[in-house]
Amino acid sequence: MGDNIYGVLAEFDTATDMVDAAVKVRDAGYTKTDAFSPFPLHEIDEALGIKRSILPYLIFVGGLTGLLAGFGLEYFVHVIDYPIIVGGRPHLSLPAFIPPMYELTILFSAFTAVFGMLFLNGLPSPYHPVFNIPRFALATREKFFLIIEASDPKFDHEETRKFMEGLGAQEVFDVPE
């Protein structure tokens, strides 16, 4: 044991039990933690001390990139590469440029949102050590799971396991690597 342990997993019957346990885990100083639930639990972020995602800022930068890319494309096409006079207007006609700039802003923001979310979550992830615990399949149905990973600086196999057992969990599992 010791080397090939991914973490210690605890199973809970109700969301409230898990959130209460998560608060104790956070207060004990563990940081490499995660929670699994069949439905979104908004209070778990605060309970586990999970920081707010940087995704919104990435999306803002993505949107800005789209805006400038749209302008760059139109400027290159209409002013530099193939200038044609349309309706007697100047080559650089901002009102006509705005709709494509807007569309590209949305497109780039959406792509940043989707792919940024996948990247930050480490998805797609075909294998995860928690799948080694057969009961973990219940996380998609009725059970709630909390894990402290072995990579946590405070992690000590014996001690962490004892600590988890004292949190009112149904059962505590060692998750192999």
Next chain:
Amino acid sequence: MASMENFRPPEVINRWRVLSLGIGGVAFLIWAVGSYLNTEQALRSWLLGFIFWGGIGIGCLGVLILQYVTGGAWGLVIRRAVEAGSRTLPLIALMFVPLAIGVYTHSVYEFTHLPADDPVVIHRGVYMAPWFWIVRSVIYFAVFMFIAAMLNRWSLEQDNAKDEKTAFDLLGRSTAFSGPMMVVFALTVTFAVVDWVMMLDPHWFSTIWGLLFVAGWGLSCFCFVVALMAFLMDSAPMNAVLGKRHFHDLGKLMLALVMVWAYFNFSQFLIIWSGNLPEETTWFLTRMKGAWGWMGVILILFHFAFPFLVLLQQDFKRRAKWLAGIAIFVLFMRLVDMFYQIGPTPRVDPRGIEAGAFYVSWMDIVAPIAIGGLWLAYFFGQLMKRPLMPINDPNLQRSIDHGRGH
């Protein structure tokens, strides 16, 4: 069922009512003097205040309909405020009387002075007649007041409901009624603002005009309600109701409507700019010259860009007082926007003011204060009449709990 004692409006509302009434009354007297000095300017300024404050009241009716259709905690916590807003419609109709008299006596609105052989008079015929203009406005008010009366009546019956089934059925009735009324509301607003505002420039037309005001008045209403809720939050009973998630939701709706306002305005500009037809471009040409042009830039920056960037941030939407600050700022920009729409239109009694020139009369400041003071006084009076929450609504507890979450 819950008693009427729950959610009793705080005494502070009465102080606000007296204060508004005092300021509005004084401003109204000053405006009345002005109306002797320059009738047309007085009525144009009155129209500015009427469209701005009346827009909040009519916007409240729209949001009242909307929140029944969509449901949601944000709608339930502001329902009593928008109900009170929709009950100000009789006052708004009364405030319309000076404009009706002005049109009847041909002392405001250029269309009352057009020669009989003017192409739009020939084409539109009786639609341009002052008496028919007034009759149409009476119909608009009748439609608005009918919707408001029904929704307010059922809401009051729900407060007095003896059992849960009656309360549930009354909510269902209001919801079923609100669906079709949304269409009626949007169409009535479209016809109304074409008459009240677009007809100031009788030769100009825009087909998105109605939607501009549906969105703009909706935004006015949300800004007004957010500011009101932030102030009500300081005292019982609303301090036990409102949570940061309620403000977060209202802030999101403000953000959406700021964007919709910009989207509709830009659509109107882009289509007219692309078409480049002389009869359509005049409206923008006037408004892109000199000080009007700068006002347009100010609107783009401070009616759209600045609130947009601020409201994108979660923290701003979750702090009641910050959100209220932004709401009051946007509300002021709504007034600037209304001035930008009304200001440059042709005058029947120019008194040396060049057509389309930038000109702000002292009455443009006094009239909105007068109407605002009187309207707010009436609004606060209506707000005090009922508990600040629909006490027997089936979703009451759920909506209150929603605000406390994260």
